[in-house]
Amino acid sequence: MSVLDFDRVTVTFGRHTVVRDVSLAVPEGAVVGLVGGSGCGKSTLARAAAGLVPLAGGRITVDGGSPRGRISMVFQDPYSSLDPRMRIGATLAEALPRRTPDRKSEVARLLDLVDLAPDRARMYPHQLSGGQRQRVAIARALAGDPDVIIADEITSALDVSIQGTVLNLIRELHRRMRLTVLFISHNLAVVRYVSDTIAVMQEGRIVEHGPADDVLSAPEHPYTRELLEAVTP
Amino acid sequence: MPRRWLNPTAIAAGVLLLAVLVMAVVAPIVWSEKADAVDTDQILQGSSAEHWAGTDSLGRDIFARVLVATGLSVSLALAATAIGISVGIVLGTAPMLFGTSPAGVRAGRLVTAFVNILVAFPGLLLALFFAVVFGVGATGALLAIGFASAPSFARLVHTLVAGIAERDYIAAARIAGVGRVRLLVRHVLPNIAEPLVVNATMAAGGALLSFAGLSFLGLGVQIPSYDWGRMLGEGLGGIYVHPSAALAPGIAVIVAGLAFNLFGEALARAVGLRNPSARPHRTPVAPAVSTSDGAAVLAVEGLRVSYGAVTPVRGISFAVGRGESVGVVGESGSGKSLTALAVARLIEEPGHVSADRLEFQGEDLRQPKRAHRKLLGTSLAMVFQDPMTSLNPTQRIGRQLAEVAEQHQGLNRRSAWARAVDRLRAVRVPDPARRAKQLPHEFSGGMRQRAMIGMGLMGTPALVIADEPTTALDVTTQKSVLELLRELREREAVALLLISHDVTVVRQVCDRVLVMYAGRIVEELPAASLTTAARHPYTRALVAAVPDMDTPRDRPLATIAGRPADPAALPEGCAFAPRCPLADERCAREDPPMVAGVACWKAGAVIAPDLQKRSEAAS
Numbered sequence: 123m124s125v126l127d128f129d130r131v132t133v134t135f136g137r138h139t140v141v142r143d144v145s146l147a148v149p150e151g152a153v154v155g156l157v158g159g160s161g162c163g164k165s166t167l168a169r170a171a172a173g174l175v176p177l178a179g180g181r182i183t184v185d186g187g188s189p190r191g192r193i194s195m196v197f198q199d200p201y202s203s204l205d206p207r208m209r210i211g212a213t214l215a216e217a218l219p220r221r222t223p224d225r226k227s228e229v230a231r232l233l234d235l236v237d238l239a240p241d242r243a244r245m246y247p248h249q250l251s252g253g254q255r256q257r258v259a260i261a262r263a264l265a266g267d268p269d270v271i272i273a274d275e276i277t278s279a280l281d282v283s284i285q286g287t288v289l290n291l292i293r294e295l296h297r298r299m300r301l302t303v304l305f306i307s308h309n310l311a312v313v314r315y316v317s318d319t320i321a322v323m324q325e326g327r328i329v330e331h332g333p334a335d336d337v338l339s340a341p342e343h344p345y346t347r348e349l350l351e352a353v354t355p
Numbered sequence: 356m357p358r359r360w361l362n363p364t365a366i367a368a369g370v371l372l373l374a375v376l377v378m379a380v381v382a383p384i385v386w387s388e389k390a391d392a393v394d395t396d397q398i399l400q401g402s403s404a405e406h407w408a409g410t411d412s413l414g415r416d417i418f419a420r421v422l423v424a425t426g427l428s429v430s431l432a433l434a435a436t437a438i439g440i441s442v443g444i445v446l447g448t449a450p451m452l453f454g455t456s457p458a459g460v461r462a463g464r465l466v467t468a469f470v471n472i473l474v475a476f477p478g479l480l481l482a483l484f485f486a487v488v489f490g491v492g493a494t495g496a497l498l499a500i501g502f503a504s505a506p507s508f509a510r511l512v513h514t515l516v517a518g519i520a521e522r523d524y525i526a527a528a529r530i531a532g533v534g535r536v537r538l539l540v541r542h543v544l545p546n547i548a549e550p551l552v553v554n555a556t557m558a559a560g561g562a563l564l565s566f567a568g569l570s571f572l573g574l575g576v577q578i579p580s581y582d583w584g585r586m587l588g589e590g591l592g593g594i595y596v597h598p599s600a601a602l603a604p605g606i607a608v609i610v611a612g613l614a615f616n617l618f619g620e621a622l623a624r625a626v627g628l629r630n631p632s633a634r635p636h637r638t639p640v641a642p643a644v645s646t647s648d649g650a651a652v653l654a655v656e657g658l659r660v661s662y663g664a665v666t667p668v669r670g671i672s673f674a675v676g677r678g679e680s681v682g683v684v685g686e687s688g689s690g691k692s693l694t695a696l697a698v699a700r701l702i703e704e705p706g707h708v709s710a711d712r713l714e715f716q717g718e719d720l721r722q723p724k725r726a727h728r729k730l731l732g733t734s735l736a737m738v739f740q741d742p743m744t745s746l747n748p749t750q751r752i753g754r755q756l757a758e759v760a761e762q763h764q765g766l767n768r769r770s771a772w773a774r775a776v777d778r779l780r781a782v783r784v785p786d787p788a789r790r791a792k793q794l795p796h797e798f799s800g801g802m803r804q805r806a807m808i809g810m811g812l813m814g815t816p817a818l819v820i821a822d823e824p825t826t827a828l829d830v831t832t833q834k835s836v837l838e839l840l841r842e843l844r845e846r847e848a849v850a851l852l853l854i855s856h857d858v859t860v861v862r863q864v865c866d867r868v869l870v871m872y873a874g875r876i877v878e879e880l881p882a883a884s885l886t887t888a889a890r891h892p893y894t895r896a897l898v899a900a901v902p903d904m905d906t907p908r909d910r911p912l913a914t915i916a917g918r919p920a921d922p923a924a925l926p927e928g929c930a931f932a933p934r935c936p937l938a939d940e941r942c943a944r945e946d947p948p949m950v951a952g953v954a955c956w957k958a959g960a961v962i963a964p965d966l967q968k969r970s971e972a973a974s
Contacts, residue, residue: 159829160800172530176455195530203523207545213524216541217531251918259527266531281686281919282856286900286912293911308830315902315912338904352834353859353904 125150125184125302126171126193126270132179133163133170140166142326143180148270151300153292155317155334157310157349163326164306168195168272171304184269194263198275200255204247210258211243217265232261236291253284260291264299272304277312285312292316310353314338322346365625368617375429375614383426390419401597408603411589420586421603428582429611431497432563438501439562440555443508446470448543451516452535467513473506481506482565486574496575500565504558511554515547553623560615567608583608650676652817652850653698657711660693660702660874667922668693669874672712675818680844680851682861682882684897685871686919691854694871695820698852699737700727716817732763736811736849738804740823745807746795752806753779753791759813774813781847782809782839801832805839812843818850819843825860837864858885858898870894873920873930879952890952890959893931929956 126148133141141163148154158164169175171182172195184192194217197203204213214229222228230240236257247255256276263271273292277285293316295301307313313320314334321331322345330343341347394414402409408418447470450463473481485499519525520543528538569575570584571591578585583604590600653675660668668690675681683691697708700720713720718730739745747755756775760766766774772791779787782805795803804824811819821840825833841864844851855861861868862882870878870891878891889895899913906912917934920926928945932938937957947954 159831169526172526174526174529191532193530195527197523197527199523203527205524205528205542205546208541216528216533262527262531282858282901283686283897283915283919286902286914289902290911290914310830311902311904311906314904315906315908348831350904352830 126189126304127183127186128167128171128180129183130180131167131170131177131182133166133175134178139178140326141170144323144326144328145180146321146328146331148302148304150302152318153296153301153303153305153316155313155320156304156306156323157308157313157320158323159308162323164323165274167323168274168304168306171270171272189270191266192269193272194266194268194270195272195274196256196259196263196276199279200252200259201247201279203259204255206247208246209243210245210247210250213247213258214243214262214265217262219266228265232265233258235264235295236261251284252280253287256280256284256288257291260288260295264295270302270304272306274306275308278307278309289316310338310349322349362621364617365621368614368621371610371614372618375425375611378422378425379429380426382422386419386423389416390423391415399593399597399600402599408599409597411600417586417590417600417603420581421583421607424582424586424604425607425611427493427576427580428563428566428584428607431493431566431576431582432559432615435497435500435504435562435566436555436559438498439504439558440508440551442502442505444512444544446505446509447512448516448539450513451520451543452539454535470506470509470513474510476506478503478507478561479565479568482569483574486569491574491577493576493580496566496569500562500569503565504562508551508554508558512547512551515550516543519543519546550623553619556622557616557619560612560619563612563615564608567604583611651714652677652679652716653852654712654714655698655710656713657709658694658697658713659709660690660697661707661709662705665923667874668697671871671874671876673869673876673879675850675852677817678844678848678850679867680841680853680865682865682868683852683854683871684856684858684861684868686856686897688919688922689871690874690922691856691871692822695737695822695852695854699735699820700731701737729763732759733814734817736808736814736816736819738807738811738819738821738824740826743795743800743803746803748795751792751794752798756791756806756810756813759810763814775809778809778812779806781812781843782806783835784809799832800828801836804828804832804836808836808839808843812847812849816847816849818852820852820854822854823856824853826855826857833860840864858901859903862886870897873925874922875930875954876949877931877954879949891931891955892935892937892957892960929954931955 128144128146131141131144132139144167146154156164156167166175170177171189172193173190182189211229214232215225218225218228229243233240233242238254238257238261242250242254250258277288280288289312292303292305296303305313305316317334319332320334320337321328322337322343323329324345330337330341330346337346338350341350392415394410397406397410397414399412400406400410406416406418408421411417411420446466449466453459453463481503482499485502486495489495489498525538525542528542533541566575566582567584567587570582571588573588576582576585586604587601587608590597590604594601651674655674656672657670658668658672659666659670671694673681683694685691693702696702698713698715702708710721716730716734718727720727746752753772753775756778757768757771760771760774761768776787776791779791784790784802784805798806808819819840824840825836828836837860840851840853843849851864853861853864862885865882868880868882868885869876870893872893878889878894880889885894886898889898893915896913896915900915902912915934920930926933926943928943929935929938929947932942935942937960942956945956947956
């Protein structure tokens with residue numbers, strides 16, 4: 123059964139078609155990796171799913187219904203994704219559902235999920251390191267108890283030494299909570315490490331999609347082969 | 356930071372503004388009686404000991420009246436600014452509040468267009484128009500000046516909001532279901548408050564002047580009330596007989612206007628530009644002691660880069676041989692980019708570079724000499740991370756390359772252009788003669804980076820310093836740019852200093868790798884043995900932390916515990932000790948020296964699996 127479903131989705135900006143007729147299913151409890159070069163439309167696809175960009179055609183559904191309020195997102199730049207004027211606790215509390223009884227303990231639980239001490243709730247983003255901010259962003263994404271999490275290049279702005287901890291966290295959370303994740307990155311090695319299936323996107327189209335091992339060991343599309351060649355020295 | 360406030364202008368402006376505001380509150384209470392006292396014996400007197408600024412046509416003391424008028428003048432100016440800013444915020448945020456639905460977007464555009472038209476009118480013209488609409492009098496003038504200042508506030512707010520609205524935290528809040536009004540109040544307004552307050556302060560000064568103008572023309576405050584503008588108007592008639600009657604309110608307007616504007620300027624400087632606070636003292640450079648060995652293109656010994664009390668590069672030594680390719684890896688903040696900039700003499704004040712030896716092509720670079728400019732210009736090429744910002748967007752690529760040859764090699768325009776085309780060909784830009792005529796935006800990221808490298812090759816460089824040249828590029832383009840660097844090295848016998856946070860990139864191109872941590876080189880080793888023979892625990896962790904196509908997927912990635920060292924607060928012993936799974940007491944106490952290519956007391960020691968585990972949990 124698929125949770126997040128893109129059905130012939132097209133997104134245009136003015137006269138430019140950025141996403142063309144994309145169909146992609148993200149099954150429940152799976153991590154689907156989406157790779158492609160910059161400008162291939164992968165981030166636009168993510169923003170469309172989160173309702174940040176209007177569709178020009180097709181449909182995006184979660185469990186067959188509207189994706190509204192059921193998708194959360196983690197962004198690339200941990201420096202721009204947290205409000206600099208808001209304490210971490212307030213940022214997390216804002217993302218909690220309206221009728222959460224004990225917000226304070228819920229915030230503490232979220233921080234604990236991403237291995238941050240509960241006293242971080244009183245801090246401002248500038249008091250945290252890039253990796254810690256990205257953890258907060260992941261905690262915020264978990265706050266609304268979403269059906270699907272979209273991770274858009276969440277490690278590309280981080281140092282390699284911190285990238286590892288964030289990837290481990292995503293894997294760990296996935297294992298523990300059966301999260302459904304659409305993991306977007308230009309880095310094939312990173313996508314390979316976390317994903318069950320891999321979709322390759324080029325110029326607004328998905329050119330190949332299959333189980334991670336198949337796509338990497340027996341790529342069918344020339345662009346996939348090109349990507350693979352680029353990372354193997 | 357309080358010290359940013361402590362400059363004479365800011366203090367003077369603050370004191371002046373405070374005085375004006377206190378006067379606005381106090382004067383009407385204290386001097387009202389004196390200001391209103393009619394004395395028919397003393398009509399239109401000049402200045403005297405009793406009446407400093409003379410008296411008016413009813414014999415009232417002008418100085419007292421000027422002081423009392425501060426209250427009305429300043430409060431009207433502030434009220435007008437408040438109206439302007441409120442209306443401005445409403446108009447400026449309207450496009451955002453209307454939302455992204457097609458109808459909302461259309462309504463938003465309409466508001467923006469309306470504001471754009473209003474901004475085009477001169478403020479005073481608008482004020483006069485509104486003054487006629489709202490009727491003559493203080494209220495009319497207040498509304499007039501308030502509404503007249505609204506368009507520029509609306510424009511400002513609109514621009515600021517547009518900048519904030521693109522931030523990811525706004526998108527994140529929208530995804531979390533935060534409504535537009537709450538979004539505005541909680542996320543947008545607090546983040547645009549600073550520039551808004553600064554502009555409001557200056558606008559208050561402007562409003563004060565406008566009020567004086569309107570009242571002077573008889574469109575503002577009416578009898579029996581009075582403000583500075585009306586007093587100025589009344590006094591002007593007799594300016595040749597009793598100049599003080601017009602000068603006193605005039606001076607008051609200038610002082611109050613200056614107070615607001617200067618304070619606004621000071622505020623702007625305090626929140627915006629951060630003045631470099633501490634200037635480092637220049638330490639005299641020791642005379643060169645070394646003999647230059649002919650093999651090295653670049654020889655560096657004891658290089659230090661400091662900013663005030665902080666020293667991000669703490670005495671590093673290395674050499675780059677002719678045609679050799681050396682990589683520098685490390686986390687951000689390790690000092691690797693500063694090292695590159697220091698070598699290219701690009702560190703600017705307040706940064707300060709010192710070295711025991713800094714030789715490029717046998718030339719001592721430590722003494723500032725004009726000749727170095729030519730040497731560096733022709734023999735050293737620098738490639739930066741972001742090719743979009745390193746090229747001038749308004750100039751053709753070929754022209755920008757040719758300029759280098761004209762400047763440093765004295766070629767004429769035509770042959771410089773020919774060389775530019777030739778160099779573009781050398782960096783594998785297809786159809787170079789045509790592409791040379793294009794502008795940077797017509798080039799893709801990879802092509803721009805090639806053009807940048809081509810610019811470096813306009814001379815006959817002995818060394819190319821590339822600072823994260825592929826970080827902003829796609830994986831596929833990244834590979835081709837790295838291949839280009841490798842190829843150029845072989846073909847043109849250029850040495851390469853490649854700086855990157857990515858171990859895999861360095862491994863692909865370099866012969867030798869320098870690993871930097873906290874401003875020091877902690878290990879130096881052949882690139883080929885990075886994965887197999889690294890001895891410093893930091894190098895090993897750095898290599899293991901990057902997943903490659905063979906990383907086992909069922910095991911967690913190795914990570915480096917803790918945070919990168921803060922150059923402002925380094926530990927006493929080894930800087931890496933707090934994060935190191937092998938560290939013991941000695942590591943915390945004594946800084947390890949560089950011995951046989953590695954600076955570590957525990958070099959090569961086996962990292963037990965359980966220790967590795969511990970370091971993961973701690974991060």
